[in-house]
Amino acid sequence: MINNLQTKKIAIFGYGKTTKALAKHLTNATFYDDKCEKEYQDSEGNAIKPSTAFESEAYEFAVTSPGIPPANPLIQKAKNLLSEYDLFADTEPLKIWISGTNGKTTTTQMMTHLLADKGALAGGNIGTPLGELDGNAAIWILETSSFTMHYTTQAKPNIYVLLPLSPDHLSWHGSMEAYEADKLKPLSMMQEDDIAIIPKKYSHTPTKAKLISYEDEQSLAKEFGIDMQKVKFKGAFLLDALLAMAVEKLLFDKIDYEKINSFTLDPHRQEELHDSQGRLWVNDTKATNLDATIAAVKRYQDSFIHLILGGDDKGVDLHELFAFLAPMQLKIYAIGSNKECLVSLAKEYNIACVKCANLLNAVEMIDSALKKDEVALLSPAAASLDEFDSYAHRGNDFKSAVMLK
Numbered sequence: 554m555i556n557n558l559q560t561k562k563i564a565i566f567g568y569g570k571t572t573k574a575l576a577k578h579l580t581n582a583t584f585y586d587d588k589c590e591k592e593y594q595d596s597e598g599n600a601i602k603p604s605t606a607f608e609s610e611a612y613e614f615a616v617t618s619p620g621i622p623p624a625n626p627l628i629q630k631a632k633n634l635l636s637e638y639d640l641f642a643d644t645e646p647l648k649i650w651i652s653g654t655n656g657k658t659t660t661t662q663m664m665t666h667l668l669a670d671k672g673a674l675a676g677g678n679i680g681t682p683l684g685e686l687d688g689n690a691a692i693w694i695l696e697t698s699s700f701t702m703h704y705t706t707q708a709k710p711n712i713y714v715l716l717p718l719s720p721d722h723l724s725w726h727g728s729m730e731a732y733e734a735d736k737l738k739p740l741s742m743m744q745e746d747d748i749a750i751i752p753k754k755y756s757h758t759p760t761k762a763k764l765i766s767y768e769d770e771q772s773l774a775k776e777f778g779i780d781m782q783k784v785k786f787k788g789a790f791l792l793d794a795l796l797a798m799a800v801e802k803l804l805f806d807k808i809d810y811e812k813i814n815s816f817t818l819d820p821h822r823q824e825e826l827h828d829s830q831g832r833l834w835v836n837d838t839k840a841t842n843l844d845a846t847i848a849a850v851k852r853y854q855d856s857f858i859h860l861i862l863g864g865d866d867k868g869v870d871l872h873e874l875f876a877f878l879a880p881m882q883l884k885i886y887a888i889g890s891n892k893e894c895l896v897s898l899a900k901e902y903n904i905a906c907v908k909c910a911n912l913l914n915a916v917e918m919i920d921s922a923l924k925k926d927e928v929a930l931l932s933p934a935a936a937s938l939d940e941f942d943s944y945a946h947r948g949n950d951f952k953s954a955v956m957l958k
Contacts, residue, residue: 562611566627567618568601571637574684575616578640583612585627616640619678619700622725636701641683642708646674646693649800652702652736653716655845656793659822660716661696663797666816667809668692677701699726699735709742712803713749713762714796719844724868750799770795777802783810789848790818821948823849828958832923836955837932838948842867843874846934850881857882857927859919861912863889864935864947871895874934875902884922886915890939911940912947916954929955 563579565572568586576582576599584601592602604627609615615631616639628634651661658679665675672691676683679696686693695710699722718736726732733755740749743762750773751758756766767773770791774781777799786794794813801807818824824836833856837849841864850858860883875898878885885906887895892908899906909915912931919929931951941947 561613564607564609564612564615564631565617566604566615566621566625566631569618571682571684572616572618573597573599574682575637575640576684578684582616587625587627617704619698619704623703634704635707636704637683638677638695638697638701638705638708641688644688644693646686646688646690647712648708648710649692649694649712649714650677650697650710650739651694651714651716651796652697652699653714654719654721654842655840655848656716656789657696659790659818660714660793660796661694662819663794663813663816664714664800665694667797667801667812668694668804671805699732702738703735705738709744709747710739711747712800713739713743713747713751714800715749715751715755716792716796717752717844719842720869720873721842721844722867748803750796765799773799777808779808780810783814785814788823788852789845790822821945823852824948824952826952826955828955830925830958832925832927832929832958834929834951834955834958835931836948836951837930838937838944838951840932840934841936841944843869843871843934846874846932847877849930849932850878850883853928853930854881857884857924859884859886859923859927859929861886861888861909861915861919861929861931861951862895862934863887863892864933864937865889865939866891866894866935871898871934875899875904878902878904886918888912888915888940889933889935891935912950913954916951916958920958 563582565582565584568584585604585607586601587604589601589603594600607627609630609632614633614635616635651657661675661679665673673694674686674690675694676686677695678698718733720729737758740758740760743760745761747762749762750765753766753768773795779798784794798813821839826834840846840849862885879902885899887906887908896906896908923929937944937947
């Protein structure tokens, strides 16, 4: 589609990595950005204008950065709105979209690891915009956010892999139902030759694609003939690995235990550290929603857990999390912008909880109480931008503090 837009006047919403990559493929585009106060040109000669200067009548199409919410005035005024994915809908690579609430980054990385020798490239939400991917590659493996799918109306995957869904980004979507609808949207656009691997809960979603549903890791492994005992990954990472292996089985009728077991996990997801006293601290800063935190607590539930919670909870109702935590052996250390809410919920569910000034204060408090047979777990169930530049910034601060103990 992008080749058909070269003579069209295009407005691009948001001036960031994703949209700057798109501009390299468009000859007649103008950026509009909420952070821009006065019009200017960047080093590539692109015009960047304040959002308030946008006039929809002046443009035939608009392309948006996926993170801009539907209520934004730019979105409200736009005509013929497209997503990044729409622009590359007719490119040659076989396209695998991976989505879900937790694990989509790891699943994307694992799948790319397995299929790299088949010409697979990773992109999308994982860090490389589609505008920077090789259009002649054999396979594009795209970590795909609900934001992107909300705005996508032309593009579809050849294979869609959906991990389980739990409440997330509800302040952006407006409700869990709307969030699920965006995650399931690709199914309505897929055709008979396409394949979707989705949780059994959504197996009745209308689609022309071949549906393969799974209830849990065991059912997925059985469906694809995978011996779970030969896969080294456990806990939340086991499902990620099985989904990556399932796609390799679909495409190449191959199950490679040695190769999947050679994959190295990124930091910040259940990353285990030991201090000078041999005590276990776990950096799970990437657990930015309740389902990820529940998975982490399950992994360490045989030990008493000193659990650091808190940050920007994105409008999610946390009662489900606290109902899960209530019977566990743990103490909560509340940080971040929702700490007052956490303290109130802990009182409601009769869970031991202390309010901390910040993350480093929580580490200090845990340090004075942590025993060798216990676990200190940073698994915030919240985003980090209230007090940090990113979840990685939060995790690195945690690790630096632990290494001083």
